[in-house]
Amino acid sequence: AQSVSQHNHHVILSEAASLELGCNYSYGGTVNLFWYVQYPGQHLQLLLKYFSGDPLVKGIKGFEAEFIKSKFSFNLRKPSVQWSDTAEYFCAVLNQAGTALIFGKGTTLSVSS
Amino acid sequence: EAQVTQNPRYLITVTGKKLTVTCSQNMNHEYMSWYRQDPGLGLRQIYYSMNVEVTDKGDVPEGYKVSRKEKRNFPLILESPSPNQTSLYFCASSPTWGSGYLAAFFGQGTRLTVV
Numbered sequence: 001a002q003s004v005s006q007h008n009h010h011v012i013l014s015e016a017a018s019l020e021l022g023c024n025y026s027y028g029g030t031v032n033l034f035w036y037v038q039y040p041g042q043h044l045q046l047l048l049k050y051f052s053g054d055p056l057v058k059g060i061k062g063f064e065a066e067f068i069k070s071k072f073s074f075n076l077r078k079p080s081v082q083w084s085d086t087a088e089y090f091c092a093v094l095n096q097a098g099t100a101l102i103f104g105k106g107t108t109l110s111v112s113s
Numbered sequence: 114e115a116q117v118t119q120n121p122r123y124l125i126t127v128t129g130k131k132l133t134v135t136c137s138q139n140m141n142h143e144y145m146s147w148y149r150q151d152p153g154l155g156l157r158q159i160y161y162s163m164n165v166e167v168t169d170k171g172d173v174p175e176g177y178k179v180s181r182k183e184k185r186n187f188p189l190i191l192e193s194p195s196p197n198q199t200s201l202y203f204c205a206s207s208p209t210w211g212s213g214y215l216a217a218f219f220g221q222g223t224r225l226t227v228v
Binding site: 043104 | 144146148153154155156157158161163169171172203205210211216217219220221222
């Protein structure tokens, strides 16, 4: 079965620090990958997605992610975080049938001002 | 405004009392789905629907029912809720599914507590 691993459970950063959240997926074929953000008390919002093409994907709010097929990874990055980036971040992969998103367990990001 | 609307947002109920959580989307999406979110487990799919009258089980369907009689609505039914169904529930919709899958739009969530 496909799975997604997010290595960091809780990340604490100061404002202006750089961010990298790890994500690894298990399936070796064609993959559709996503990063979602969930601000406190809110629903999930799509940050960015990768289907094919350029492995460096740019999303909203200054986030980007790099797809590295050889490492089965899709890490999320941001050069300089802000207090407003405090949220929970989920990596997800579309299952092979295309009928479900398989989510990682999430990473909580806390940014101090 | 394009949105997925869930009701209620918060619900406290007692074991065994049937309840329905409604989900409605205004984007004419074919695909709709229900997930539950539990601490340390991320989101897990309960049921999904590829179109009207077409539904199928996700990873954790036990104790839940769904129906898709209209394209815009996809209610989640708990016939006899139990405390282990205490969770945060999200409805999601997408224009399509399969290789044409674009991204999911999520509702605001329903926090259910079963005592």
